[in-house]
Amino acid sequence: MNIHVVSSVNEIISDQLAGKTVIVIDVLRATSTIITAIANGCSGVIPVETVQQAKNSQIQGDLLGGERFCQKIHGFDLGNSPFEYGPEIVAGKTIVMTTTNGTRAIQKSQKAAHILAGSMLNATACAVKALEFGKDIVVLCSGTNDAFSLEDGLCAGLLLEEMVRLSEKTVATNDFGTAMMHAYDRVRSGLTEAILSCSNGTRLAKLGLTEDIVYCTQINKLKVVPLFQDGMMKQIKQIAAF
Amino acid sequence: MNIHVVSSVNEIISDQLAGKTVIVIDVLRATSTIITAIANGCSGVIPVETVQQAKNSQIQGDLLGGERFCQKIHGFDLGNSPFEYGPEIVAGKTIVMTTTNGTRAIQKSQKAAHILAGSMLNATACAVKALEFGKDIVVLCSGTNDAFSLEDGLCAGLLLEEMVRLSEKTVATNDFGTAMMHAYDRVRSGLTEAILSCSNGTRLAKLGLTEDIVYCTQINKLKVVPLFQDGMMKQIKQIAAF
Numbered sequence: 327m328n329i330h331v332v333s334s335v336n337e338i339i340s341d342q343l344a345g346k347t348v349i350v351i352d353v354l355r356a357t358s359t360i361i362t363a364i365a366n367g368c369s370g371v372i373p374v375e376t377v378q379q380a381k382n383s384q385i386q387g388d389l390l391g392g393e394r395f396c397q398k399i400h401g402f403d404l405g406n407s408p409f410e411y412g413p414e415i416v417a418g419k420t421i422v423m424t425t426t427n428g429t430r431a432i433q434k435s436q437k438a439a440h441i442l443a444g445s446m447l448n449a450t451a452c453a454v455k456a457l458e459f460g461k462d463i464v465v466l467c468s469g470t471n472d473a474f475s476l477e478d479g480l481c482a483g484l485l486l487e488e489m490v491r492l493s494e495k496t497v498a499t500n501d502f503g504t505a506m507m508h509a510y511d512r513v514r515s516g517l518t519e520a521i522l523s524c525s526n527g528t529r530l531a532k533l534g535l536t537e538d539i540v541y542c543t544q545i546n547k548l549k550v551v552p553l554f555q556d557g558m559m560k561q562i563k564q565i566a567a568f
Numbered sequence: 569m570n571i572h573v574v575s576s577v578n579e580i581i582s583d584q585l586a587g588k589t590v591i592v593i594d595v596l597r598a599t600s601t602i603i604t605a606i607a608n609g610c611s612g613v614i615p616v617e618t619v620q621q622a623k624n625s626q627i628q629g630d631l632l633g634g635e636r637f638c639q640k641i642h643g644f645d646l647g648n649s650p651f652e653y654g655p656e657i658v659a660g661k662t663i664v665m666t667t668t669n670g671t672r673a674i675q676k677s678q679k680a681a682h683i684l685a686g687s688m689l690n691a692t693a694c695a696v697k698a699l700e701f702g703k704d705i706v707v708l709c710s711g712t713n714d715a716f717s718l719e720d721g722l723c724a725g726l727l728l729e730e731m732v733r734l735s736e737k738t739v740a741t742n743d744f745g746t747a748m749m750h751a752y753d754r755v756r757s758g759l760t761e762a763i764l765s766c767s768n769g770t771r772l773a774k775l776g777l778t779e780d781i782v783y784c785t786q787i788n789k790l791k792v793v794p795l796f797q798d799g800m801m802k803q804i805k806q807i808a809a810f
Binding site: 333473474475476479480500501502504505506508509511512513520524525 | 575715717721722742743744746751753754755762766
């Protein structure tokens with residue numbers, strides 16, 4: 327099995343995703359928030375690219391969530407912080423969501439056989455599920471405005487490390503994946519600090535969102551693995567054991 | 569001063585290089601070989617993109633060098649192995665060179681204010697020289713066929729580490745540069761082994777070129793820093809001390 331890590335949305339060639347399992351990563355914060363929402367009982371998250379598409383897709387009872395420039399969108403119910411997606415808000419609800427990078431990455435992956443949401447929060451569960459599908463895997467770092475983001479690369483390194491371990495080293499990866507595994511291994515004991523000092527880390531900290539970074543850099547806090555099905559990211563069955 | 573690391577030739581936007589110093593890296597093997605040739609007394613290396621351009625650029629006494637598919641080009645004097653560029657062959661000679669990635673990266677950098685050839689062999693000397701120019705720096709990993717190559721990324725990490733040290737931490741880098749510094753720091757004690765197991769490393773080893781990899785992964789063996797001037801990469805003055 328081959329695992330190809332892609333450095334940003336800009337790098338995807340949609341046709342090359344056909345028949346593969348894609349893991350979309352946007353640690354700060356879209357996939358971390360989607361995973362949290364679903365862990366908190368949200369029925370599903372519909373990812374869309376534009377604010378207008380979000381408004382058009384909303385039906386009665388749905389919540390609108392997302393961000394532009396890291397801030398909640400005017401008129402939306404929720405921003406892009408996982409702390410806004412508590413069970414008292416999202417349980418039983420469908421959320422229509424648009425973010426600058428993460429939901430766009432999901433949209434760009436539509437030709438894949440399976441699309442999973444990955445983050446540090448669900449790393450091992452996500453690795454287990456991706457391997458279970460038995461297909462070649464693309465790990466898509468959403469990045470920021472078409473450029474690589476450190477937090478997504480480190481998460482890709484973590485996921486790869488888990489997949490190498492779980493598969494008993496039967497998977498192969500590209501040079502970029504290998505580099506991300508090395509980088510993750512270097513900073514594993516100071517992961518939150520490394521991410522606080524990177525580009526998105528400093529940007530969010532300046533906006534007073536340091537707590538979001540601390541939350542999103544927790545490894546294996548959650549076991550849910552959102553899968554894109556029927557037009558939305560929805561929970562699949564809990565992973566039994568790993 | 570800002571140091572932006574670019575993952576492959578495919579990622580360059582030529583206009584964004586204007587006024588900057590570009591360090592082109594192709595560890596396996598173009599820039600390692602150019603640096604070796606110049607250290608061995610070669611007058612200059614003219615980088616061209618195609619085999620036909622190489623033949624057209626050759627004047628009497630010039631040598632033709634380069635590779636396609638890692639092999640010497642039919643009718644050329646030299647391939648792309650640094651061991652072919654000994655002083656008895658190259659001293660006083662101009663070499664017209666075409667390789668799949670490295671010489672192409674130099675050609676694509678023509679809008680820069682300065683273009684240097686960097687590799688592990690001349691890492692510290694190259695870092696010193698790039699900082700001396702006093703301009704923002706782009707570290708361009710040539711990669712392979714428009715994709716990232718591990719050996720170039722690790723060399724970028726090494727160069728960045730040197731520039732951070734030499735500048736007393738007054739330089740800033742992008743997230744990709746930070747990731748490469750982490751990756752280099754992780755494998756520094758087993759650099760040759762890490763590169764022997766990456767994509768180009770395994771390809772060259774299969775062709776019986778393991779010795780080239782061992783040679784090209786030596787750090788600071790040489791102090792020459794080729795600079796693009798008058799249409800060719802030429803030696804600039806030796807770096808006095810570092």
